Amino acid sequence: MADENRRAETIAAANGIGTDTAFGAVTPPLYLSTTYTFAEFEKARAYDYARLGNPTRDQLADTLAKLEGGARAVVVSSGMAALDLALSPLRPGDLLVAPHDCYGGTHRLLSMRAARGHYRVAFVDQTDEAALAAALAEGARVVLTETPSNPLMRITDVRRVAALAKAAGALFVVDNTFLSPALQRPLALGADLVVHSTTKFINGHSDVIGGAVVAADAALGDELAAWANTVGVTGSPFDAYLTLRGVRTLFPRIERQSRNAAAVAAFLDAHPAVARVYYPGLSSHPGHAVAKAQQSGFGAMLSAEIAGGREAVRRLVGALQVFSLAESLGGIESLIAHPVTMTHAAMDPEARERAGVGDGLVRLSVGLEAEEDLLADLARALDAVAAG
Numbered sequence: 171m172a173d174e175n176r177r178a179e180t181i182a183a184a185n186g187i188g189t190d191t192a193f194g195a196v197t198p199p200l201y202l203s204t205t206y207t208f209a210e211f212e213k214a215r216a217y218d219y220a221r222l223g224n225p226t227r228d229q230l231a232d233t234l235a236k237l238e239g240g241a242r243a244v245v246v247s248s249g250m251a252a253l254d255l256a257l258s259p260l261r262p263g264d265l266l267v268a269p270h271d272c273y274g275g276t277h278r279l280l281s282m283r284a285a286r287g288h289y290r291v292a293f294v295d296q297t298d299e300a301a302l303a304a305a306l307a308e309g310a311r312v313v314l315t316e317t318p319s320n321p322l323m324r325i326t327d328v329r330r331v332a333a334l335a336k337a338a339g340a341l342f343v344v345d346n347t348f349l350s351p352a353l354q355r356p357l358a359l360g361a362d363l364v365v366h367s368t369t370k371f372i373n374g375h376s377d378v379i380g381g382a383v384v385a386a387d388a389a390l391g392d393e394l395a396a397w398a399n400t401v402g403v404t405g406s407p408f409d410a411y412l413t414l415r416g417v418r419t420l421f422p423r424i425e426r427q428s429r430n431a432a433a434v435a436a437f438l439d440a441h442p443a444v445a446r447v448y449y450p451g452l453s454s455h456p457g458h459a460v461a462k463a464q465q466s467g468f469g470a471m472l473s474a475e476i477a478g479g480r481e482a483v484r485r486l487v488g489a490l491q492v493f494s495l496a497e498s499l500g501g502i503e504s505l506i507a508h509p510v511t512m513t514h515a516a517m518d519p520e521a522r523e524r525a526g527v528g529d530g531l532v533r534l535s536v537g538l539e540a541e542e543d544l545l546a547d548l549a550r551a552l553d554a555v556a557a558g
């Protein structure tokens with residue numbers, strides 16, 4: 171079957187399988203060498219130095235580009251490096267429009283770049299179309315969107331923002347970390363660049379820090395690849411190997427984890443100790459219809475407001491046994507995080523308040539464990555909260 175006709179599940183599972191010409195290895199080999207011999211004087215081979223290019227990293231990049239439907243992917247050392255790379259076209263004085271409730275590390279990166287004069291940034295609630303239009307009218311050069319947002323799972327209409335960004339002449343970048351290309355393909359919805367923390371669902375096993383940028387346009391992709399080499403943020407071959415191994419199971423993992431998350435969301439939604447649940451799969455979620463239209467699943471992330479604030483959260487996480495108290499997300503294990511004291515601690519309290527991240531909020535990354543065990547764990551821990 172011609173490569174270009176393969177379905178995404180086949181690309182994830184089998185891109186590059188059985189292509190080794192040296193020994194016929196079924197699994198593509200891991201190339202660790204930092205340097206390559208020249209074929210002869212003045213004649214380099216396909217690879218010469220591993221910061222610039224590496225076959226294992228290129229195999230992962232090729233797989234991610236195909237999964238996102240882009241022309242080229244650049245694999246870098248972390249999600250933060252991927253964001254910084256995607257925003258590298260910005261010049262001093264240029265305006266970046268970013269989500270007011272973005273990932274905490276992203277908020278810190280953009281704020282510190284802006285404080286150093288590298289560009290200007292406006293943090294905007296992108297579900298508020300009037301606010302977004304007003305920011306774009308100031309002459310935005312880049313619009314960055316994160317949907318679903320972290321940690322409140324706000325849904326931004328990607329097609330709508332793409333149209334507004336295009337009309338304003340701005341480059342449109344989408345952080346697709348929370349869903350992965352298995353559930354959302356922003357380039358097909360009008361984005362110019364997709365950014366990933368491959369640390370999360372794409373690797374999926376909580377053992378690699380990595381990132382990627384996928385460009386719809388080959389020339390922009392080439393420019394970003396050259397910049398990644400210039401500043402030295404390209405990803406390590408070993409990390410690429412592990413991430414490629416992770417991506418093989420992306421589809422079945424995220425499908426099963428999403429099913430577990432939907433069950434957890436429904437359970438928490440009905441529980442008296444839980445004030446509010448933020449999960450796009452619930453019909454009560456304000457972004458439910460848009461999520462249904464632009465995603466092919468609701469994902470494995472959700473947040474919940476525990477009645478009783480920080481003290482109740484302390485008792486809850488102390489009683490949980492299947493869910494581990496930890497940052498990060500997207501792995502095969504279930505995690506619970508408290509954004510105020512963990513992922514969003516770096517954000518200034520006022521900005522956090524504006525983003526709606528309160529003391530009782532917990533974020534859950536739902537894993538591959540049996541649904542019964544996840545629900546029993548939460549039921550028992552919530553009883554402990556009620557008991558005081």
Ligand SMILES: *Cc1c(COP(=O)(O)O)cnc(C)c1O
Nearest residue numbers: 248249250273345347367369380
């Ligand atoms: C984790 C994360 C990042 C940062 O990625 P790292 O791999 O930790 O550098 C960026 N955006 C989102 C949405 C994330 O969840």
